[in-house]
Amino acid sequence: MEFETVIGLEVHCELATRTKIFCSCLNEFGGEPNTHCCPVCLGMPGALPVMNRAAVEMAVKAGLALNCQIAKFSKFDRKNYFYPDLPKSYQTSQYEYPICLKGHVDLDVNGEPRRIGITRIHLEEDAGKLVHGEYGGTMLDLNRGGVPLIEIVTEPDLRSAEEARVFLEKLKADLSYIEVSDCKMEQGSLRCDVNVSVRPVGQKEFGTRCELKNINSFKAVVRAIEYERDRQIDLIEDGEEIKQETRRWDDVKGVSLVMRSKEDAMDYRYFPCPDLVPIVLSDEDIERAKREMPELPDVKKARYVRELALPEYDAGVITGDKSLAAFFDRCVALFPNAKMISNWIMGDVLKKAKEYENGFDDMKLDAGAFTDMLKALDAGKISAGGAKTVLDELLTGTGKSVGQIIEEKKLAQISDTGAILKIVTEVLDANPQSVAELKAGKDKVMAFLMGQVMRASKGKANPQTVNELIRAEIKNR
Amino acid sequence: MDIKEVEATARLAKIELNEKDKERIADDLQRMIDYVKQLQQIDTDGVEPTSHVVALQNVLREDVPAESLPRESFLPQAPDASDEGFVIPSVIE
Numbered sequence: 001m002e003f004e005t006v007i008g009l010e011v012h013c014e015l016a017t018r019t020k021i022f023c024s025c026l027n028e029f030g031g032e033p034n035t036h037c038c039p040v041c042l043g044m045p046g047a048l049p050v051m052n053r054a055a056v057e058m059a060v061k062a063g064l065a066l067n068c069q070i071a072k073f074s075k076f077d078r079k080n081y082f083y084p085d086l087p088k089s090y091q092t093s094q095y096e097y098p099i100c101l102k103g104h105v106d107l108d109v110n111g112e113p114r115r116i117g118i119t120r121i122h123l124e125e126d127a128g129k130l131v132h133g134e135y136g137g138t139m140l141d142l143n144r145g146g147v148p149l150i151e152i153v154t155e156p157d158l159r160s161a162e163e164a165r166v167f168l169e170k171l172k173a174d175l176s177y178i179e180v181s182d183c184k185m186e187q188g189s190l191r192c193d194v195n196v197s198v199r200p201v202g203q204k205e206f207g208t209r210c211e212l213k214n215i216n217s218f219k220a221v222v223r224a225i226e227y228e229r230d231r232q233i234d235l236i237e238d239g240e241e242i243k244q245e246t247r248r249w250d251d252v253k254g255v256s257l258v259m260r261s262k263e264d265a266m267d268y269r270y271f272p273c274p275d276l277v278p279i280v281l282s283d284e285d286i287e288r289a290k291r292e293m294p295e296l297p298d299v300k301k302a303r304y305v306r307e308l309a310l311p312e313y314d315a316g317v318i319t320g321d322k323s324l325a326a327f328f329d330r331c332v333a334l335f336p337n338a339k340m341i342s343n344w345i346m347g348d349v350l351k352k353a354k355e356y357e358n359g360f361d362d363m364k365l366d367a368g369a370f371t372d373m374l375k376a377l378d379a380g381k382i383s384a385g386g387a388k389t390v391l392d393e394l395l396t397g398t399g400k401s402v403g404q405i406i407e408e409k410k411l412a413q414i415s416d417t418g419a420i421l422k423i424v425t426e427v428l429d430a431n432p433q434s435v436a437e438l439k440a441g442k443d444k445v446m447a448f449l450m451g452q453v454m455r456a457s458k459g460k461a462n463p464q465t466v467n468e469l470i471r472a473e474i475k476n477r
Numbered sequence: 478m479d480i481k482e483v484e485a486t487a488r489l490a491k492i493e494l495n496e497k498d499k500e501r502i503a504d505d506l507q508r509m510i511d512y513v514k515q516l517q518q519i520d521t522d523g524v525e526p527t528s529h530v531v532a533l534q535n536v537l538r539e540d541v542p543a544e545s546l547p548r549e550s551f552l553p554q555a556p557d558a559s560d561e562g563f564v565i566p567s568v569i570e
């Protein structure tokens with residue numbers, strides 16, 4: 001039997017505010033444990049939360065980026081449960097009236113357009129962090145407690161692990177573009193729970209779903225979904241029933257284990273938070289937020305294709321990373337050959353970026369120097385090989401200018417026609433046999449003659465000039 | 478309110494009750510619920526649900542950092558703590 005996988009995601013994303021959601025403590029990754037804490041985020045009795053304006057604005061921006069309706073009325077509720085990372089024993093969240101509703105994200109999955117529904121986005125606070133294995137027990141660090149989060153809930157519209165990965169990549173690109181979150185999964189600023197079920201192809205009803213938790217990387221998302229899909233299909237094929245349960249993904253072992261069954265499902269006893277008043281947004285507020293939205297990756301991509309004639313794929317890769325797109329924009333402003341810039345980015349730059357821990361961001365490549373190198377190449381002052389050498393040198397971070405590098409590494413090509421013509425003449429004189437063959441139309445000899453000239457020039461002659469000069473000179477013989 | 482509901486409520490509140498207390502509390506809670514139930518006699522058709530008892534909205538603060546507490550001031554108040562954090566029994570889920 002053929003099966004179809006049905007996936008829905010709950011994505012938690014830390015907002016890039018300066019302070020926490022309900023108090024003025026720093027919202028900062030790292031930092032000495034328990035140094036960003038106050039009576040509010042420690043859950044001291046009597047302390048009162050006050051909503052951070054920037055967190056509201058960021059949630060609205062996220063909603064706009066995901067094509068959501070922005071709620072004119074939203075409010076906070078308490079989600080009650082006991083866990084040591086939650087000092088108040090409730091998480092302040094939004095239940096009945098979230099800040100954003102009903103949106104969608106358009107994806108391109110291997111060339112096929114797919115629209116994934118967004119059920120809702122709500123604001124809530126993050127919990128603290130448990131550090132295991134120290135002090136003979138567990139240490140609680142509340143620096144993260146009270147950091148603003150948005151939870152993005154999708155419709156069960158995703159149909160494969162690959163689709164889920166593409167969705168998350170898109171989400172990450174969009175949210176980092178609008179500077180709402182840095183979405184670093186490895187630092188925990190983007191976390192995701194995955195609901196997976198399977199059903200025979202053609203069946204309308206959904207199968208019984210399982211929720212997967214503790215997934216900490218994009219790769220883990222794919223592995224966890226594929227594992228869960230196979231597990232469920234195996235059960236069905238063995239005639240067994242799938243139990244609705246929450247499972248914990250173990251990425252090291254590559255398996256998921258039951259955390260709790262449906263019977264022990266949490267009863268969160270949501271009730272309205274009396275400490276926080278509703279958020280009411282006017283049409284004007286929402287309109288202003290729309291005007292302040294930066295260009296989103298999709299729009300940018302379409303513009304690159306339309307105005308700069310970049311191939312779809314290249315435009316997609318470049319706009320997929322905010323800092324890369326910003327770099328590209330700076331380059332185009334300095335050197336209008338967009339295609340050449342994009343070719344170099346797609347090739348050498350991104351290949352080298354893989355050698356850095358955080359990819360392109362860590363390369364610290366200067367757009368001015370990079371375009372100086374391209375200009376030199378475009379003008380024939382250096383060869384393509386020379387350009388690669390310049391790029392390597394720029395990446396060592398010595399701060400040398402492209403001009404200095406060309407001089408020090410003796411990369412200058414001879415484009416001076418006179419100098420090259422002298423070598424060409426010498427080579428042609430020394431190889432009358434080849435000249436005759438070339439004149440007779442045996443174009444293969446061209447490569448040999450070119451090679452001779454390049455060797456005589458120690459590789460510094462501009463090949464195009466050499467080619468042109470040989471052809472011109474042959475006519476005179 | 479039967480014993481089962483009392484037990485479920487106690488479990489959610491992480492409270493341990495003996496059999497005698499369960500009976501007494503079931504009775505107490507039932508009387509409280511009956512008392513509050515009187516509100517259900519009021520016709521609330523067409524009345525918008527109250528979201529908050531005070532008529533305020535958009536009480537927001539600017540995103541500007543302020544001093545946090547020194548950890549030496551609150552960590553010693555916990556039942557167990559190191560210089561850096563609260564020490565709690567190992568959590569295994």
Ligand SMILES: [Zn+2]
Nearest residue numbers: 023025038041
């Ligand atoms: Zn605080």
